[in-house]
Amino acid sequence: xxxxxxxxxxxxxxxxxxxxxxxxxxxxxxxxxxxxxxxxxxxxxxxxxxxxxxxxxxxxxxxxxxxxxxxxxxxxxxxxxxxxxxxxxxxxxxxxxxxxxxxxxxxxxxxxxxxxxxxxxxxxxxxxxxxxxxxxxxxxxxxxxxxxxxxxxxxxxxxxxxxxxxxxxxxxxxxxxxxxxxxxxxxxxxxxxxxxxxxxxxxxxxxxxxxxxxxxxxxxxxxxxxxxxxxxxxxxxxxxxxxxxxxxxx
Amino acid sequence: xxxxxxxxxxxxxxxxxxxxxxxxxxxxxxxxxxxxxxxxxxxxxxxxxxxxxxxxxxxxxxxxxxxxxxxxxxxxxxxxxxxxxxxxxxxxxxxxxxxxxxxxxxxxxxxxxxxxxxxxxxxxxxxxxxxxxxxxxxxxxxxxxxxxxxxxxxxxxxxxxxxxxxxxxxxxxxxxxxxxxxxxxxxxxxxxxxxxxxxxxxxxxxxxxxxxxxxxxxxxxxxxxxxxxxxxxxxxxxxxxxxxxxxxxxxxxxxxxxxxxxxxxxxxxxxxxxxxxxxxxxx
Numbered sequence: 452x453x454x455x456x457x458x459x460x461x462x463x464x465x466x467x468x469x470x471x472x473x474x475x476x477x478x479x480x481x482x483x484x485x486x487x488x489x490x491x492x493x494x495x496x497x498x499x500x501x502x503x504x505x506x507x508x509x510x511x512x513x514x515x516x517x518x519x520x521x522x523x524x525x526x527x528x529x530x531x532x533x534x535x536x537x538x539x540x541x542x543x544x545x546x547x548x549x550x551x552x553x554x555x556x557x558x559x560x561x562x563x564x565x566x567x568x569x570x571x572x573x574x575x576x577x578x579x580x581x582x583x584x585x586x587x588x589x590x591x592x593x594x595x596x597x598x599x600x601x602x603x604x605x606x607x608x609x610x611x612x613x614x615x616x617x618x619x620x621x622x623x624x625x626x627x628x629x630x631x632x633x634x635x636x637x638x639x640x641x642x643x644x645x646x647x648x649x650x651x652x653x654x655x656x657x658x659x660x661x662x663x664x665x666x667x668x669x670x671x672x673x674x675x676x677x678x679x680x681x682x683x684x685x686x687x688x689x690x691x692x693x694x695x696x697x698x699x700x701x
Numbered sequence: 702x703x704x705x706x707x708x709x710x711x712x713x714x715x716x717x718x719x720x721x722x723x724x725x726x727x728x729x730x731x732x733x734x735x736x737x738x739x740x741x742x743x744x745x746x747x748x749x750x751x752x753x754x755x756x757x758x759x760x761x762x763x764x765x766x767x768x769x770x771x772x773x774x775x776x777x778x779x780x781x782x783x784x785x786x787x788x789x790x791x792x793x794x795x796x797x798x799x800x801x802x803x804x805x806x807x808x809x810x811x812x813x814x815x816x817x818x819x820x821x822x823x824x825x826x827x828x829x830x831x832x833x834x835x836x837x838x839x840x841x842x843x844x845x846x847x848x849x850x851x852x853x854x855x856x857x858x859x860x861x862x863x864x865x866x867x868x869x870x871x872x873x874x875x876x877x878x879x880x881x882x883x884x885x886x887x888x889x890x891x892x893x894x895x896x897x898x899x900x901x902x903x904x905x906x907x908x909x910x911x912x913x914x915x916x917x918x919x920x921x922x923x924x925x926x927x928x929x930x931x932x933x934x935x936x937x938x939x940x941x942x943x944x945x946x947x948x949x950x951x952x953x954x955x956x957x958x959x960x961x962x963x964x965x966x967x968x969x970x971x972x973x974x975x976x977x978x979x980x981x982x983x984x
Contacts, residue, residue: 603930
């Protein structure tokens with residue numbers, strides 16, 4: 452283990468990148484599966500599917516589905532500039548359509564995106580206060596479902612929970628990225644690493660700010676002195692040993 | 702199926718609204734009787750309007766706005782005709798047309814290909830509507846991003862002082878959304894009414910009005926008609942009625958129009974009397 456703080460931090464960043472997804476309480480796909488299965492059950496629908504926006508925010512990709520047509524819908528991609536899902540993510544407003552077949556063009560789109568021809572669709576945006584993540588769709592809800600007439604409102608609350616869970620899950624996968632970004636900024640300029648990490652923390656919106664702050668703490672820890680640095684190194688080694696599957700820290 | 706906030710307008714939940722005890726009461730006949738919204742400029746800030754749809758008819762003008770980092774203010778405006786990308790703008794335009802057949806409809810398209818910069822595009826759409834003399838603006842969308850609080854607040858105040866009636870669908874989220882949250886806008890959620898002229902006034906805002914938005918027949922793309930539910934279909938019902946009031950009584954301010962609407966709400970109680978269904982008596 453080299454004793455230069457920069458080298459150490461590089462390793463910390465790499466470690467964080469690896470550890471992030473590993474530390475996530477549940478994998479992103481498992482999380483999405485559980486969300487759609489729960490929504491379908493709670494709202495008594497024939498099917499439930501969930502699509503997330505890609506990074507460029509131009510396409511929605513259906514990642515998971517539960518119920519009728521589920522196999523066909525997974526992997527389907529729809530552009531955000533058409534269809535009911537597109538309008539929902541663009542406007543941030545939910546919409547329900549009762550007689551999908553009334554509009555042949557619309558019906559074809561829905562059938563393509565859902566894998567089967569539903570009579571009704573309820574599309575709800577998945578959004579937090581920070582961003583719109585995607586859309587959750589319920590197909591053919593039973594009229595006398597358990598949640599009854601306030602289902603649109605309740606699905607909204609459910610979708611908010613789901614969106615927060617997805618956002619939280621993404622934090623883990625971007626843990627290393629946040630550190631690497633900071634390291635990149637430090638390497639490119641002539642600035643103090645801790646200062647640039649702090650700057651990243653200030654500039655990043657949402658949960659990434661917390662991560663950058665954490666990274667900033669790492670950076671300062673690396674600079675406090677040889678004894679502290681040695682302690683930090685030991686800690687990282689132990690983590691590495693643990694993460695590498697060598698069992699408990701020695 | 703009921704959208705968020707609709708529960709406030711359920712029978713038995715809605716408290717009576719108390720109109721001003723005027724010497725001669727405001728009637729629907731006085732407010733909009735005989736008015737077809739002639740000459741009133743109504744903007745639909747949405748996904749565009751399909752002017753070819755028989756339920757919409759002529760679109761007087763409009764603008765399509767989209768995010769462009771190279772453009773001034775990062776938003777590029779293309780004036781003139783454009784298509785509806787989703788069908789929702791056409792639905793709103795059709796509802797307004799059904800209530801105010803002679804209103805001049807303008808399409809302000811802010812929903813488009815990309816989501817990047819959509820808050821800026823949305824704000825630019827509202828700015829366009831104010832700058833181009835729109836008298837009624839239907840906004841079936843809103844943003845929950847706190848960053849836009851001040852931007853929209855400024856625009857909404859400007860609209861208020863210019864007598865521009867902003868009619869906003871409330872969002873489904875529990876937190877505040879802009880501009881539907883501001884006091885000067887006409888914020889609308891869906892009620893269970895099927896009569897397009899029947900609406901409620903909520904004495905416990907922030908959501909002030911309830912109008913039909915559950916299982917309503919609306920025009921959609923390709924000349925089709927669909928049955929849809931959402932607060933976004935309730936707002937154009939109020940926008941249509943406001944257009945008729947403004948056509949008949951030019952120069953009204955937003956607070957005057959709200960006073961008129963409260964007086965004519967289905968839950969407006971007779972002043973000083975028990976909770977009578979004044980709305981029905983006056984028709």
